[in-house]
Amino acid sequence: MTTDNNTFSVDHLAHTHEVFNQSQPLEGVNSYRGDTALREGVSRHGAAWAEEALLAHGERCGSAEVIEWGFLANEHKPQFFGHDRQGYRVDQVRYHDAYHRLMTLGLEAGLHSQPWTDPRPGAHVARAAQYYLQAQVESGHGCPLTMTFASVPTLRLTPSVGEAWLPKVLARGYDPRNVPHTEKTALTIGMGMTEKQGGSDVRANTTVARALGAGGPGGDYELVGHKWFTSAPMCDAFLVLAQSDGGLSCFLVPRWRPDGSKNPIQVQRLKNKMGNIANASSEIELRGALGWMIGEEGRGVPAIIEMVAMTRFDCMIGSSAAQRQAVAQAVNHTLGRSAFGKRLVDQPLMRNVLADLQLEVEGALAFTLRMGEALDRSLAGDAHEGLLLRLGLPTGKYWICKRTPFHVYEAMECFGGNGVTEDFIFARLYRDAPINAIWEGSGNVQALDLLRAVARSPEALDAWRRELAKTAGDHPVLDAAVAELEVALGNSDELEYRARALVDRLALVAQSSLLLQGGNGVVADAFIRSRLGGSGDRSFGTLPRGVDVAALIDRANPHTP
Template sequence: MHWQTHTVFNQPLPLNNSNLLLSDGALCEAVRREGAEWDLDFLSSIGQQLGSAESLELGRLANINSPELLRYDAVGQRLDDIRFHPAWHLLMQGVCASRLHNLPWQEESRKGAFVARAARFILHAQVESGTLCPPTMTFAAIPLLAQSLPSSFSNWMPALLSDRYDARLVPGSEKRGLLIGMGMTEKQGGSDVLSNTTRARALGRRGPGEPYRLVGHKWFYSVPQSDAHMVLAQTEGGIACFFLPRFLPDGQRNAIRIERLKDKLGNRSNASGEVEFQDAVGWLIGDEGEGVRQILKMGSLTRVDCALGSHGLMRRAFSIALYHAWRRQAFGKTLIEQPLMRQQLGRMALCLEGQTAFLLRLARACEGHRNEEERLWQRLMTPAAKFTICRAGTPFVGQAMEALGGIGYCEESELPRLYREAPVNSIWEGAGNIMCLDVLRALTKFPAAIELLNTRFDAVKGRNRHFDRAWRQLQRRLCKPQEALGMEITSQLALLAAGAELLLNLTPPLAEAWCRLMLDPRGDVVLNERVLETLFLRASGGVH
């Protein structure tokens, strides 16, 4: 007689072939509310595509097959190229087709373009995060280049605004789509870019649009295969921003030497390099001494993307945990019926509700460049969003992993990759302390910021006692902000901004539950069944 050792049952299949948009009620509502309802059909179509087993497999393949540095070709000539797995290129085609790198600039007059892009970004982040680095930097660089692209590269703008991905190693003038990288950080400085040692000297006249020779290095050179990079270097007039193309106008390779690729904890699909400039040619953007100001213009956009990316990771981790809990049984019940698990997942769902409302409202503020209040809201809330949401990502994904138990810890699951990915957004584009200092700087530099907070938060005054008490506490701290309390001030600011959005736009039971969970210092919150059922339905699109 043949005895079977075991039969596999009570093990849910991996979550795939779901629509990442339609399963997210909070995101659908926020897209409508913030002015991008016109994009819902497209969002639904890419949500279906990105949630497919095929797209998720591309994400896995791109990460287990890291990029490879090709320093020389077969005959010994210097090449400095990067070889990627085909999965990377397929994902990048989708990213560019979704216009994550240029939608608001290509649709400048369309209301809600920033909101639509933010929603698209969140959906793509749930599949693969490394491919979001090239479009983020390109997106941040385009408005600066639109005003100051050197004349030798004036024909680049159509390709920057296209929806094509062109990975060929050829001059930018010959390509159908272009991507821009950034090189700011040096070994001795990190976030302190004023300590950069890379030097730039003018080839002729000094001034905007003129060529300079650069000698030095960059410790982190993001996406070294990009067609050009925005780089900081020291000049006679102070630190300045330069446009460094991969190929010079005459078709020759620029003197940018890739020394090695970073061996990173996560973000494995994405190439991050260390480079040296050996008389590389760069064109001055803006004036000498204005480099930091130019970079900060781009930083406000890349930092929003960091928060969007972390939110996307968290949403995917939660979706996996919720799906598993509906299908896995233990002790005679499904996990979703177990009180402790039910509360844990409910709290996670509430957290995502607040983040979704906060982020898409911030995205709407990004398009209010003609409105002083919206510009100020973006300036204040961008570093607050990056600090709070990116820092929350790692423990949140850890909770999702714990909900699956041992199988969530094994590499066959998506969750270990999401967990390794989670810290990067909290570190890149300015780590946590830098974000808190930036919030304090904004509060000090712009007196109207306090008035704006009063206006926004007083609009919901009296609707929830936890919100009112937290706002009074923050007001006392804002009378004389202390750097030592920067983290507490920044966290409270972001939580109150999210809470105000929920009190304005969600049903009272959900908004009140969020305020009690996130703003009550006692923390002893038990969500009632009505709230839990509503959250789980919204978090799944009503489909279990």
């Protein structure tokens, strides 16, 4: 191309094409207002009083600013510095500012403390809903939030320690400085259980605790040994298992001694993980570290199980949240993208997939919030609800966390090639999805825990029978599945070998019954017919004919007013 003065112009090459047929980023939405299933569940399980706070938190978590924090916290990995520039040992992990902002958001909202400081009916449900909203932004920072929250029942076992630490543990604030806990007004708590040789078999632990005085609950001990997997190593103290004279016991080990000197907890390195990147996980050695015994000597497992029960509940919340984020992203994308003459969301097969993905969220959320209600009621003294938790927590943790990687992958496929690039959220969701299934006891551990719970407390199974009886006769497919489960439970042959199959069925009939109790016949019938009515080995997008997919997609739509 030439001009009048014969100069060559390339202006016509500057624009090769126009960008169109692209969905808009899912941001600037209220993630609570747009979640029909969550709003209904919060009300159904006794936390309607928290609506205003949840709307406010949903507004923050759905904002472009907070969503960007999630991306930045994962793009910039935590870095470990063993020594300062003068050569002094500091064992410091440095995080990107986005991680600190996420921590501040969660701690100031009381995700670590609300049910303990304001234990009203529905408190655990409200906190679960709020955690569910924030976990959709980024999952890694949830680890220290969860451990701090879960430490409270264990710390309360020994009043002399609990009274000294709990006011700052429960405080709504965040202080990331690498300074003694005595100089802070708000603290976080971590956990150190597993060792190289034992893993989930914590009774094989070799870390030794030697009494520095009389010993016993609240007494001073010196700990020598290692921990193979200690997440959030910048927490102010850790609940640790170690062998004392009386057997495996639990200890609170601070990063700094009361006199302000550094406690010899030495970080060896950070784990190079496939997912959960924003959260630092470390290997540590205890070189004569000071610790205080929590609970009775030799009863370390029961003491720390108080904490583990709560962390498993948060695994349920976090994995349910990942499912919700995945289906919300998929629906948002298909609303804004067309192919072959119509929007993706209007294509029959895509509609089958999206509706099926939403059904998985409906079941996961129903189970999770019901366990939140059980926590509220059991802590208020309801024995029946306590029995439900004995089976419900291992079952829910196993099933929901196990289903999430498959769910996230299927939702990612709705994005096509964009789904596997780091510019979009799905690559991170997919890397993070298996973590909750492995942490706090993998699938086999959960299944065996359920068998132990049934063997030790047969009344726990009776409690679940009473729950399932609430919907007896309401759906023939569910009735048949419950009958089959009873036959399987009554067969004592090779129980351990069949444990996963039993947990699978218990989870599905529990979710089905809860959805029926929820009162939405469209959701319950579709879930029961698709999960219990056909082959258990099925892909997403294989819903039976006659399902009201339009209603399900509408419930999945994050833009629903």
